[in-house]
Amino acid sequence: MKFIKLIFVVLLAASPSFCQLIDKDATRETLKLFKSLKKIQKKGVVFGHQHATEYGRGWRGDDNRSDVKSVVGTHPGVIGIDFSGFTGRNADLYKKNLKKIVEDAYNRGGIITVAWHFYNPMGKGGFYWEGSDSIKVVPRLIPGGDGHVKYKEILDEVAKWVNSCRGVNGELIPMIFRPYHEFDGGWFWWGAPHCSVDEFKTLWKFTLSYLRDEKNVHSFIWAFSPDNKFNTEAEFLERYPGDEWVDMVGMDNYADMGRNRYDLDAAVAKLKVVSDYARKHKKLAAFTETGLESIPNKTWWTETLLKVLKAENLRLSYVLVWRNDQNSETHYYGPVPNHISAPDFIKFYQDKFTWFEEDLIKKNIYKKK
Template structure:
């Protein structure tokens, strides 16, 4: 009888280990690691939030390209849990330089995965039909969205750019031989007027067409199954209806987020308003079984010595928010003032250590098998 019970137990264990993880992603063919990342972030967000920093391991205040370095690690001994990178130079520059950038970014993302961290990818997309870069520049920029969506005269060129991204994504491999999952956040802050894909330069229908085509082409045509797709306007909304004005639909988005610098010290200190906006994001994610994130924020130069605990942490702990991560912007390697995370000797360093030591916040060293 005892041996039979043991046999039943072993059988149940084998069945449970062989079961596929529950997949709530919009990609029904998503890799197991991508599904696990989604599910673990969803669960972690109930009690914690991961800290992220843009370009954290590529460069920092006064340095660039140092191995296994970040300003955050120099202060608290751990890299951020989430590392932000960018597809900015996957188009619009020489082919030789593009290939170099792709190789360097591939190594960065794989290194982060091998350490147990997470990568989120923004796309400061250089205008594919005119000069002006990714910003809108009067008299130079063209409203490129209508040109690159299906039926547009530059649609074929856009597909070529996506093929490059697809090739890169399909070749991301960790030391374990598995495909590396990433959070892909295209066309962010689309409700503003500073990027060529912004609200004044394309209709709602054009923007939704661009989003849906981008996802379907990468996922269904190019076989990219390691992307979590994130939708993140700026903070120009006060209701769920306004937040969803250009939303492409639940079947096209895995993560909802918001970028907000204005309410956290850049223009004003208004934690109450920022919390209401984040609650709209968080509540929608709960209702639709999506991930939610505070996709960009920060205070340039961090002159407020207690900003990390008295502003950011206080905000994140209000309204029963469930946010998978918060990401602050980059530390420029040359500028003496353009930085959003502390470095040794910066005036908010000690307060950042208090932020790090709070049980609510998680950094890379705190992550345990986030892909399992």
């Protein structure tokens, strides 16, 4: 009987449809999320919004609120958060508030994705190149660099916080972790003009191995997401660390989606590179960031975003639009009641192809008892 079971496992691993996380010690819930997303992307795509339940237009910190919920009655399926405040002046309060956001979202049945607008740890500047004292940081953080010890101390705090986030039954909460995003551009200090290919890959591999193997972080799905400065698979993979270091591949693209131009064919072609690679290599795929600031196009949701998502038999697990600033009159990417795009967003929500939090709850994606 054991011999038959072994044969079954070997055959399953060889099957084209079989996929697994790069972390062999990943938690049960993390593996369930990975498999659920794999199934969902064959049927549709989960809609996400950055900082959706932290704040919105004119409000902050309201319990169980989001601008999306105010329009359609349910939260986005994916809630985007950020580790940016982990190295700020009020880091402890930031972590405490973020922990509640994450635990509430997970306990309702939603999905969490994490970006990291990482403030330059070797200077007084921010995460933008021009605002980070314009010094090369990546070579200083990797092994052998003068900031390597400090970087490990920062990762220690990340690990401590991640392993403190628990569901109602004490289980670790899965998160899609997307560090060093948009690395093909030059606006962040980790961008392509500011470090070599090998330095970037070393930074990625060290970060993953340290958190997973040294600090026992086993609730991450690791996502690799450049901006849209590629046209071919080879260009997309220029800084790719290897399949053993990535669970999800994605792309950020605002430029082709209305910010600089409406070039939906280009957006689809780039997403197809991402989707096709994921299918060939048994990874998840996602449209990790997009949106149109202020949404002046009243049919952007169905005539731009949904049209792109449905094209070319793409398989994307989620799409995430950027945040709604609480104070700015123009910096927002999600719908609000009475906005000119709100009626079209309702159509977007009603389409069976799009998944929101209520849909994830019905499917019990973590297979909670």
